[in-house]
Amino acid sequence: MMTTIAAAVAAVALASCAGPGSAADDAGERTLTVYAAASLTGTFEQIAADFEAAHEGVSVELSFAGSSDLVAQIQQGAPADVLASADTANMDKLVDDGLLAGRPADFASNTLTIAVPPGNPAGIASLADLAGDDVQLVVCAPEVPCGAATERVEQAAGLTFAPVSEEQSVTDVLNKVTTGEADAGLVYVTDVRGAGDRVEGIEFPESGSAVNVYPIAALGGSEEPELAQEFIDAVLGADGQRVLTDAGFAAP
Template identity: 70%
Template structure:
């Protein structure tokens, strides 16, 4: 009787033990990525997890400057993907890049306006109008740096009513009607569908954003992190970026 009872208890415990082992075996891959990569990286997350059923990918999106600051201050990340070379250089200078960063996409600015373009914005020069409620990214954020490069090249002084810490925040203010216009990426306007309209910006060619990524030095999951990098750089990843409106890497 004792042996039968012991066997029954063992059989009852097996499903619970299996669940515990499953959870224990899942590894977490933490990817810090520029806010403009949200849609594409979420697609790649699904692909990666399908190929790695024992891995849970955790994506953290924000402005590149905020993300690199978090990593240099000790935040745990396995991969960093920046919307520009400047913020990636900060990671490299801090000896927190495991290897050489690899460029995987490019992007350019476009003017985003609410549906119907109520303020009648047509050109970059219109963004300097006194009556316009303009929103830009902050100067330290890649989209803000690009906006100022474009404006300086055209001899314009832009005075936004607010400066945001990520391009998605700029887009949100245009979508909600809080702003008459904002400078965002081509990919943001494409991803927003009919929530905004995009006005092409020929001057944007002077400020192309280059997107590099790298495995973070000290990652506990360096092999898995490199496999994420390989997915981004590979044919599947590159197709995802092309479909979203990103340009190909310049190098």
């Protein structure tokens, strides 16, 4: 009986001192939470996968939404380690609030284009066509980076749009077009490329007046500051930049 008790005690002791590769290692796994603009969904999923492959025991948790929504969540105390915004204006809010660990770094830029359903049933040929009374146009809300860019190209062209819907992210605008709920939507060139044959893209010269620069920064409340910087370095590095370029992003 004493032998059995001694063996049980020994087993517990061994379990408490479990070495590498054991279940005890699960507690040592780390999670990096990255908030990123909706237009970065495909690229950051790839960059995160590559980052996890290069960092054993690290899991990257991605949260995508409109940049203004992400900033509001951070201002309200949502736990995150890194923010990648689709414009500098929203990132500047966190700079002003003292919520960043360092200076933001610009890593990409993007411009607007017109997305229409396959076959372009409404016959959209230019930015001016979007101001037509019979056009079902969908855009981003003004507080969202793609919405602010829409306002800039609208003003540059001297046009007045009357959208049937203003969405909180560029992916929501794209979804309205791909599902046939809109004749056209103003989205980024990267969104059209990523959508494949689900939409057609129509470029317009006024897009040059509203180029969005994307900054990335570590947050001051991060529990993984070193890991956060390593992820930022991965985005800024050659491999991360290649992923972004392949998706249609331009240099900042």
